[in-house]
Amino acid sequence: MKVLVTGSGGREHGLAWSVASSAEVERVYVAPGNAGTAIDDKMENVDIDVMDIDAQIAFAKQNDIALTIIGPEVPLVAGAADQFQAAGLTCLGPGREAARLEGSKSFSKDFLERHGIPTARYGSFENVDPAIEFSNGMSTPIVIKADGLAAGKGVVIAPTHSEAEVTIRDMLSGNAFGEAGYRVVIEEFLVGEEASFIVIADGKSFLPFATSQDHKAAFDGDKGPNTGGMGAYSPAPVVTPEIHQRIEDLVIKPAIEGMAEDGHPYVGFLYAGLMIDEEGYPRVIEFNCRFGDPETQPVMMRMKTDLVRLCLAATQGRLEGEQIEFDDQVALTVVVVSGGYPGDYAKGCAIQGLSKIEGGKVFHAGTKLEDGEIKTSGGRVLGVTALGQSVGEAQEKAYNLVNDISFDGMYCRSDIGYRAVAREKGDA
Ligand code: AMP
Ligand code: GLY
Numbered sequence: 001m002k003v004l005v006t007g008s009g010g011r012e013h014g015l016a017w018s019v020a021s022s023a024e025v026e027r028v029y030v031a032p033g034n035a036g037t038a039i040d041d042k043m044e045n046v047d048i049d050v051m052d053i054d055a056q057i058a059f060a061k062q063n064d065i066a067l068t069i070i071g072p073e074v075p076l077v078a079g080a081a082d083q084f085q086a087a088g089l090t091c092l093g094p095g096r097e098a099a100r101l102e103g104s105k106s107f108s109k110d111f112l113e114r115h116g117i118p119t120a121r122y123g124s125f126e127n128v129d130p131a132i133e134f135s136n137g138m139s140t141p142i143v144i145k146a147d148g149l150a151a152g153k154g155v156v157i158a159p160t161h162s163e164a165e166v167t168i169r170d171m172l173s174g175n176a177f178g179e180a181g182y183r184v185v186i187e188e189f190l191v192g193e194e195a196s197f198i199v200i201a202d203g204k205s206f207l208p209f210a211t212s213q214d215h216k217a218a219f220d221g222d223k224g225p226n227t228g229g230m231g232a233y234s235p236a237p238v239v240t241p242e243i244h245q246r247i248e249d250l251v252i253k254p255a256i257e258g259m260a261e262d263g264h265p266y267v268g269f270l271y272a273g274l275m276i277d278e279e280g281y282p283r284v285i286e287f288n289c290r291f292g293d294p295e296t297q298p299v300m301m302r303m304k305t306d307l308v309r310l311c312l313a314a315t316q317g318r319l320e321g322e323q324i325e326f327d328d329q330v331a332l333t334v335v336v337v338s339g340g341y342p343g344d345y346a347k348g349c350a351i352q353g354l355s356k357i358e359g360g361k362v363f364h365a366g367t368k369l370e371d372g373e374i375k376t377s378g379g380r381v382l383g384v385t386a387l388g389q390s391v392g393e394a395q396e397k398a399y400n401l402v403n404d405i406s407f408d409g410m411y412c413r414s415d416i417g418y419r420a421v422a423r424e425k426g427d428a
Pocket of ligand 1: 120143145155187188189190191194216273285286
């Protein structure tokens with residue numbers, strides 16, 4: 001069987017790697033892919049832009065693609081999955097309406113409220129004056145979110161009412177995020193520990209992937225500006241078996257049922273970003289309509305079940321009765337970035353040491369193959385991943401692998417997994 005994965009990041013390399021491990025799969029095409037998906041076994045890049053859905057459909061038809069997995073949110077929110085289905089092709093991913101769970105924060109918050117799914121108290125506004133009045137009535141810090149897609153950068157946590165006002169004016173004037181900021185969601189600041197809970201759904205049933213936790217802040221100690229994610233590990237120790245059940249019952253089940261009730265059955269990966277409070281109760285921070293990046297990398301590293309089998313079952317509405325299994329070991333991914341990221345950074349730097357890697361997996365993100373040489377081409381460059389019996393061991397192994405790799409300006413956090421390591425040592 002031949003499979004197409006669209007996208008070019010670490011998530012897509014992780015998904016393609018898992019797909020390629022299936023005995024049923026002879027070839028995985030990645031459009032447009034990166035250097036990792038250009039060189040891995042069974043994989044091949046196709047030079048088609050991630051947003052050129054017509055060209056992807058033509059390619060899928062010409063090449064007998066049995067399954068397409070759409071990696072990123074932007075094509076999903078634009079309706080890529082609907083287009084594939086309309087062309088008679090099998091494609092995993094929510095359609096445009098269902099993808100609004102990520103594409104519009106106000107749609108998502110209204111959905112959560114309507115279906116009684118726990119989340120932060122909020123208001124959504126298109127006009128400055130009522131937005132500021134609402135914000136002034138809330139205790140600080142205040143969370144302000146641009147309604148539309150903003151590549152993970154549309155969230156501001158304002159420490160004071162006056163800073164909240166500046167942010168609200170900035171977003172609603174269209175200065176900060178253009179179209180994505182024509183409406184804002186203002187919400188209560190949630191306290192607790194974050195976890196990523198990702199499931200595959202077939203419109204009625206779902207199966208949860210192993211839990212994970214990412215580190216969004218650029219610097220050690222979770223300090224500095226937010227990024228797409230500087231590292232992740234799986235499982236998330238904060239999600240005990242009891243909390244796991246609670247998340248399924250209070251969040252995922254009502255979300256899948258709610259989408260079906262509302263006439264938009266959800267088929268694809270659904271990612272709930274959760275805040276777990278001190279009593280162990282989850283609240284939804286956000287929904288994403290795709291797999292996490294970098295969560296994909298540690299989760300796929302632990303997955304024992306055939307991903308293609310699950311994706312096909314999901315597209316055919318028969319996930320019920322399927323099983324999903326994960327390695328008991330911990331997987332930890334350190335994201336290696338270009339110096340300066342999430343701000344400006346250099347591209348085109350040659351990466352050394354990749355051939356030395358043994359005993360782990362380096363997932364590529366912002367890389368490209370140029371004249372047989374692997375060079376940087378983005379902010380997040382590699383996701384260096386290792387398995388271990390404990391978080392501490394996986395962490396040590398992953399950082400040992402990182403030490404083999406070098407390129408000009410290379411940077412990574414030195415403390416990925418620190419909370420979980422502290423838990424293991426009994427310090428947290
Ligand atoms: P989002 O893009 O909605 O996931 O927000 C990005 C990050 O901002 C989250 O991962 C949280 O760390 C933080 N955040 C968003 N909403 C809240 C909230 N209501 N309370 C506390 N932190 C939040
Ligand atoms: N790692 C966060 C995300 O994929 O949204």
